[in-house]
Amino acid sequence: MGFLESVALYNFLRGPMVWITFIIFIVGSIYRIYTLINLAKKEKVVLPFINIKAAIKSWLHWLIPFASRNWRLKPYFTTFTFLFHTGIVFVPIFLYAHNALWYESWGISWWTLSETVADVWSIFVIIGCLFFIGRRIFDPTVRFVTSYSDFVFVFICLFTFLTGFLAHYQWILPYRAMLNLHIMFGEIMLIAIPLTRLTHMYYFFFTRAWMASQTAIWKIKDW
Amino acid sequence: MAIKLEISEEKEVYRSSYFPEYVRPKIYDPGLDETIKRLTPEKIEKAYQAVFGKETARIKAIVETCIHCGLCAEACQWYLSNDRDPTYAPVAKVKMTAWELMKRKGKVDAGLVYDIARIVFTECNICHRCSLYCPFGLDITFIIGLVRRFCFLLGVVPQRMFDQNQTFMATANQVWMSQSDYIDTLFWREEEGMYELKNLRIPMDKEGVEVVWFPLAAEPKTGPYHIDRIAKIFQVAGVDWTMVTMNDYWDSSNMPMFIRDFFTMQRIVKGLYENAARLRAKKLVLTE
Amino acid sequence: MGYKEIPFEVMHPGEFYYELLVSGRLKIDPAKKIKEPVTLHDPCNVIRRAGAAEKFRYIVEQTCEDFREMYPNREHNFCCNAGGGLSSLVQWYSHEARGNRVKAEQIMATGAKIVIVPCHNCTTGIKSIINYYKLPVKTMFFDELLVNTMYIPEEMLPEEG
Numbered sequence A: 001m002g003f004l005e006s007v008a009l010y011n012f013l014r015g016p017m018v019w020i021t022f023i024i025f026i027v028g029s030i031y032r033i034y035t036l037i038n039l040a041k042k043e044k045v046v047l048p049f050i051n052i053k054a055a056i057k058s059w060l061h062w063l064i065p066f067a068s069r070n071w072r073l074k075p076y077f078t079t080f081t082f083l084f085h086t087g088i089v090f091v092p093i094f095l096y097a098h099n100a101l102w103y104e105s106w107g108i109s110w111w112t113l114s115e116t117v118a119d120v121w122s123i124f125v126i127i128g129c130l131f132f133i134g135r136r137i138f139d140p141t142v143r144f145v146t147s148y149s150d151f152v153f154v155f156i157c158l159f160t161f162l163t164g165f166l167a168h169y170q171w172i173l174p175y176r177a178m179l180n181l182h183i184m185f186g187e188i189m190l191i192a193i194p195l196t197r198l199t200h201m202y203y204f205f206f207t208r209a210w211m212a213s214q215t216a217i218w219k220i221k222d223w
Numbered sequence B: 001m002a003i004k005l006e007i008s009e010e011k012e013v014y015r016s017s018y019f020p021e022y023v024r025p026k027i028y029d030p031g032l033d034e035t036i037k038r039l040t041p042e043k044i045e046k047a048y049q050a051v052f053g054k055e056t057a058r059i060k061a062i063v064e065t066c067i068h069c070g071l072c073a074e075a076c077q078w079y080l081s082n083d084r085d086p087t088y089a090p091v092a093k094v095k096m097t098a099w100e101l102m103k104r105k106g107k108v109d110a111g112l113v114y115d116i117a118r119i120v121f122t123e124c125n126i127c128h129r130c131s132l133y134c135p136f137g138l139d140i141t142f143i144i145g146l147v148r149r150f151c152f153l154l155g156v157v158p159q160r161m162f163d164q165n166q167t168f169m170a171t172a173n174q175v176w177m178s179q180s181d182y183i184d185t186l187f188w189r190e191e192e193g194m195y196e197l198k199n200l201r202i203p204m205d206k207e208g209v210e211v212v213w214f215p216l217a218a219e220p221k222t223g224p225y226h227i228d229r230i231a232k233i234f235q236v237a238g239v240d241w242t243m244v245t246m247n248d249y250w251d252s253s254n255m256p257m258f259i260r261d262f263f264t265m266q267r268i269v270k271g272l273y274e275n276a277a278r279l280r281a282k283k284l285v286l287t288e
Numbered sequence C: 001m002g003y004k005e006i007p008f009e010v011m012h013p014g015e016f017y018y019e020l021l022v023s024g025r026l027k028i029d030p031a032k033k034i035k036e037p038v039t040l041h042d043p044c045n046v047i048r049r050a051g052a053a054e055k056f057r058y059i060v061e062q063t064c065e066d067f068r069e070m071y072p073n074r075e076h077n078f079c080c081n082a083g084g085g086l087s088s089l090v091q092w093y094s095h096e097a098r099g100n101r102v103k104a105e106q107i108m109a110t111g112a113k114i115v116i117v118p119c120h121n122c123t124t125g126i127k128s129i130i131n132y133y134k135l136p137v138k139t140m141f142f143d144e145l146l147v148n149t150m151y152i153p154e155e156m157l158p159e160e161g
């Protein structure tokens, strides 16, 4: 326990590790997007094929809950996945505690979420994670295609939010230990985004654009 | 209305040695069962390298984006019809074929190639429905098509499919029909049709027409009534149309596409288009 | 496939029949319209990959009195299960038919007696379902449909004898 609580670890995670994380996250993301576009350029058919108008329509339909047919067919899943994803994208950005950190180190700040909203939203994300884990264990179809990495992704998200939430309320573990854990998981998550299949955050837009252009040529909708 | 029927023609069961969940009735198809005996690891790896060796944006994007969520499962009629058997889900088909090959870098044995060929040739119709249901719009059929190409390079293709491809290579149609047989059939249909419609004509190789109609090879062979029906409709509507008998390129079915024999496929498409261009047609109507 | 600028339109007969009907070149004889309930199978190739759904519906509505949709339909239809080359694999026919119970259920749910299948390949698929599950329906092509219902001018009919 001693190590987890130590100021040394805290200093490391809040110091060099933050830099490493953000550099990997940003450089890695740019690299991922760049290599994909570059590869697509080499395959001459891909880029000229993309139809931006269709792509935007398709993005909107799949980013709005219940706007596409499959979202409507699976109401529970849709609810959870949208709570989860909106949470995982917006909560860290607009969280008061995170903002305070930005302010401390860079002197910048922006609009923040109120405490209750952040708490409730975090709980939603946690429930969403549990739902995903449950699906992966109990739904035979999903279980068949699940590999260990899928669990790892969900657990990273789960632990990040869980520890952040618990640290805030100073439950279970001492504040400092929980916070250290939280920062660690948060950093792992950010690093994992460009390195693993969590790149779907960016690739979503490319793959959808591809399919949307395809279906635009076929004169049908893909939502 | 629920339909439940108990017929089990195939009593024997085939169990994949790679995926314990993959259990299917045993169906004998020389195109699969015999050809896998000829495979060697080197051959398999070579075919793998030819198809998956070069990294391409589409394969990369598809494989690295799929988050294994299983949302595509309910799009597939195979999955729904087989009581939601997990091994019929589109993503499971990709898992058992492309992922497995990629994971092992093509170093697999013939048993897996059999499974793969069976999955891509007899359990997916390339219908694209799953792509409309995946939240990422992943083109699963693209992967299946690649794997089909991989199997084709190895020669592991269901017998009838391979057979038809050979027929295409030799005769440019699906049914071993020669040009003279074809022309004969058209004359015969013209004559038959005249009993129902006065002066029915089936024009051949007429230039500068509005429409060129390409039949499917099965039509002159097994469903010749289609030809005079079409002729009647066109005649009643007063369409200036023609059929093509030149150069043997008149069958629009293009079976080689299914096993991704790109060369024969291109040849057929080119042949059809060139014929139509030669006749300066405005429209090309491929059959139903 | 590599042919970007082809000097002519490539179309499915259904689309062409649609043009004929809309432009009035082909007329339907109201007396000959099909009375039995019909439903329409949407072939993947022309519906999902060419967006001809509405045109096909127009043809069917013009020629049949009792048209019932399958559900799901249009681009969300289920495949006939003969696509992708399966139509020619005789060894696999019952495997193929077993793999498409949903389509059989879909057809039965409409209560139709005739399934209009505007595609040779799909006809193979639908027929194998019909045979396997013993469905009380039959398939029909657009050409048959039109030949049976179109208005043929007097002077085009052959003389008796």
Ligand code: HEM
Residues within 6 Å of the ligand: A014, A018, A021, A088, A091, A092, A095, A097, A098, A101, A118, A119, A122, A160, A161, A164, A165, A167, A168, A179, A182, A183, A186, A187, A189, A190
């Ligand atoms: C660079 C890494 C990070 C640092 C240094 C950091 C730091 C913090 C701090 C100091 C708190 C406040 C605890 C309190 O209120 O006392 C917190 C809370 C929280 N953080 Fe982070 N965080 C990081 C990354 C992330 C990431 C990547 C996510 C999610 C995607 C995240 C989600 C949360 C959540 C959900 C809370 C708790 C909100 C609540 O219920 O009040 N954090 N974080």
Ligand code: HEM
Residues within 6 Å of the ligand: A081, A085, A088, A089, A132, A133, A150, A153, A154, A157, A189, A193, A198, A200, A201, A202, A204, B067, B068, B069, B135, B136
């Ligand atoms: C704009 C950004 C993002 C988009 C558009 C997006 C989209 C999607 C989509 C469409 C899915 C498929 C299934 C589902 O809806 O759950 C998915 C799943 C998932 N996403 Fe994201 N995502 C984004 C960002 C993120 C981020 C930042 C993370 C976490 C680091 C994340 C983690 C996950 C996880 C763990 C799953 C799997 C859920 C399961 O187990 O089924 N996503 N995402």
Ligand code: SF4
Residues within 6 Å of the ligand: B075, B076, B077, B078, B089, B090, B093, B123, B124, B125, B126, B127, B128, B129, B130, B131, B140, B141, C079
């Ligand atoms: S393309 Fe293949 S896997 Fe996808 S829904 Fe159609 S049959 Fe199923």
Ligand code: SF4
Residues within 6 Å of the ligand: B065, B066, B067, B068, B069, B070, B071, B072, B073, B091, B133, B134, B135, B136, B137, B138, B140
């Ligand atoms: S729906 Fe798409 S992302 Fe989900 S498992 Fe299927 S292919 Fe993968």
